[in-house]
Amino acid sequence: MVDFPLTLSRFLIRQQAAFPGAIGEFSSLIAQIGLVGKLIAQDLRRAALINILGSTGGTNVQGEAVKKLDEIANDTFIKAFYQGELVCALASEEMDHTVPLPQNIRTGKYMLLFDPLDGSSNTDVNMPLGAIFSVLKWQEQGRLPADEDLLRKGSEQVAAGYLLYGSSTMLVYTTGQGVHGFTLEPSIGEYLLSHEKIRIPSRGTVYAVNEGNYHKWAQGTKTYIDSLKVRDKSTGRPYSGRYSGCLVADVHRLLLGGGIYCYPGEVDKPEGKLRLLYEANPLAWVVEQAGGKASTGTMRILDVEPKALHQRVPLFIGSPEDVREADHALQGRHS
Ligand code: AFP
Numbered sequence: 001m002v003d004f005p006l007t008l009s010r011f012l013i014r015q016q017a018a019f020p021g022a023i024g025e026f027s028s029l030i031a032q033i034g035l036v037g038k039l040i041a042q043d044l045r046r047a048a049l050i051n052i053l054g055s056t057g058g059t060n061v062q063g064e065a066v067k068k069l070d071e072i073a074n075d076t077f078i079k080a081f082y083q084g085e086l087v088c089a090l091a092s093e094e095m096d097h098t099v100p101l102p103q104n105i106r107t108g109k110y111m112l113l114f115d116p117l118d119g120s121s122n123t124d125v126n127m128p129l130g131a132i133f134s135v136l137k138w139q140e141q142g143r144l145p146a147d148e149d150l151l152r153k154g155s156e157q158v159a160a161g162y163l164l165y166g167s168s169t170m171l172v173y174t175t176g177q178g179v180h181g182f183t184l185e186p187s188i189g190e191y192l193l194s195h196e197k198i199r200i201p202s203r204g205t206v207y208a209v210n211e212g213n214y215h216k217w218a219q220g221t222k223t224y225i226d227s228l229k230v231r232d233k234s235t236g237r238p239y240s241g242r243y244s245g246c247l248v249a250d251v252h253r254l255l256l257g258g259g260i261y262c263y264p265g266e267v268d269k270p271e272g273k274l275r276l277l278y279e280a281n282p283l284a285w286v287v288e289q290a291g292g293k294a295s296t297g298t299m300r301i302l303d304v305e306p307k308a309l310h311q312r313v314p315l316f317i318g319s320p321e322d323v324r325e326a327d328h329a330l331q332g333r334h335s
Pocket of ligand 1: 210245247273274
């Protein structure tokens with residue numbers, strides 16, 4: 001007999017049972033993120049038919065052009081959590097500061113940071129997109145967290161994960177007990193457990209990087225990327241290049257098949273492009289929980305002390321042997 005599928009809700013109930021005294025707030029938070037994913041996936045499926053492709057004409061806090069779908073995804077996250085109950089702080093990659101929650105509501109104990117639509121340059125060309133989330137716990141009573149209260153190291157996250165809008169919609173997350181992936185079964189509107197306890201291969205044969213930036217990189221970065229293209233039987237090189245323009249999709253590929261994603265710093269922009277709190281930290285924890293590594297090139301991502309909500313950081317993430325080699329090359333050491 002075929003196994004009966006395990007839904008996200010039943011999985012959450014089982015996980016919750018391991019925490020006596022848990023009142024279900026955390027399970028509801030993950031389920032609500034799943035709901036956001038369903039709503040956004042529904043818009044994406046029909047995007048070209050309902051006039052939601054293209055740009056709004058505005059720019060976001062990062063100075064980047066805002067796509068209509070960026071705005072829709074951001075609003076969906078905010079509406080889903082605005083009434084408090086599950087969270088006491090909401091911070092989005094698209095917004096300057098934390099979202100002010102209404103006065104006099106009952107707030108939950110979690111702080112949610114999110115990138116509502118990752119890879120938004122893919123919106124108009126029907127390519128994969130994602131959303132990334134990071135959950136922190138607020139311990140203080142009597143006041144709501146301010147911006148600076150969200151400046152916590154990645155190692156303090158209590159949950160992290162992503163939604164992937166690809167050929168199917170997936171929710172992948174960790175709470176520090178492995179990484180589990182759920183695929184949305186659209187005909188019944190349920191996420192079903194499809195990838196239990198994901199483990200990343202110790203080495204891969206794929207690298208993802210925007211090589212158009214090659215001339216902007218420091219010598220260590222150039223040396224490392226060059227080395228991936230050299231024939232070498234022992235490491236399976238040359239590696240294949242695969243870069244989608246969507247971090248979530250690229251990280252998902254290497255989580256399942258191994259390899260490395262790099263968004264290096266540049267000589268004139270050593271901090272790189274990606275955001276520490278909304279992108280690097282949550283994905284670093286997911287990948288570490290699957291047995292991988294995530295580094296700035298000089299230190300573990302999860303140990304970086306954040307100084308600002310929108311801080312950027314260079315990112316090398318993926319199979320442990322690959323990331324270790326990247327670190328060595330960037331630091332001018334031999335593997
Ligand atoms: P957007 O969401 O602004 O398109 O940025 C996507 C992203 O943060 C990440 O998902 C990609 O891997 C990376 O930036 C792409 O950046 P480049 O266009 O500079 O390669």
